Amino acid sequence: MELSVTDLRELVTALNQSDIVELTLKGADFELTLRKPGAMVSASAPAPIAPRAIEGAAPSPPPPVEPVIPAAPATPATPPGKGSDLLSITSPMVGTFYRSPAPEEPAFVGVGDRISSGQTVCIIEAMKLMNELEAEISGEIVEILVENAQPVEFGQTLMLVRPL
Structure with a gap:
C-alpha cells in the first residue's frame, strides 16, 4: 500500500475532525501512527506484533518510541520584546494560510485593524477545503506572523491581537 501526500493530509484532517x-x-512495508497533540500516552507500550518472517531476511528492530509532548496553551502569547497583554490566534489544523478569500480580493484583516469575535480573519486550506478562521476574541491586530500561501501547522500562532 502506498500513501501519497494527499492521502496523508486526508488522514490528518479526518483525525482532527473526529x-x-x-x-x-x-x-x-510501513507503519504510521498519527496522534492528536495533547493526547495522553500510556506508560506501558503495547506488546509488539511479531513481524512475518521472510526467508533469508533478518527481522527489523521495532521502531523507537517517541514521547508525545502536549502543546502549550497558545494564549496568552508573550513574544520577545512585546507586551504581555497580547493574545494569539492559532491555526486549528495543518494546511495553507490565506489572508484573503481570493488572490484579487483584499485581505480579511491587516496590522492595526480592529476585529470582533466571530469575524473571519483568514482561511486555512486543508485538502482542497477552504476553512474560514473566525476570531474568538475582539481586539486590534498587532502582528501577522505568517505569509500569504504559507503552510501552517496545527497550533501555530498566526496573528497576535491586543484585546480591547
Whole structure:
C-alpha cells in the first residue's frame, strides 16, 4: 500500500475532525501512527506484533518510541520584546494560510485593524477545503506572523491581537 501526500493530509484532517485520539495504519512495508497533540500516552507500550518472517531476511528492530509532548496553551502569547497583554490566534489544523478569500480580493484583516469575535480573519486550506478562521476574541491586530500561501501547522500562532 502506498500513501501519497494527499492521502496523508486526508488522514490528518479526518483525525482532527473526529473523536479519535490516535490512529495506527500498518502496511506491508510501513507503519504510521498519527496522534492528536495533547493526547495522553500510556506508560506501558503495547506488546509488539511479531513481524512475518521472510526467508533469508533478518527481522527489523521495532521502531523507537517517541514521547508525545502536549502543546502549550497558545494564549496568552508573550513574544520577545512585546507586551504581555497580547493574545494569539492559532491555526486549528495543518494546511495553507490565506489572508484573503481570493488572490484579487483584499485581505480579511491587516496590522492595526480592529476585529470582533466571530469575524473571519483568514482561511486555512486543508485538502482542497477552504476553512474560514473566525476570531474568538475582539481586539486590534498587532502582528501577522505568517505569509500569504504559507503552510501552517496545527497550533501555530498566526496573528497576535491586543484585546480591547
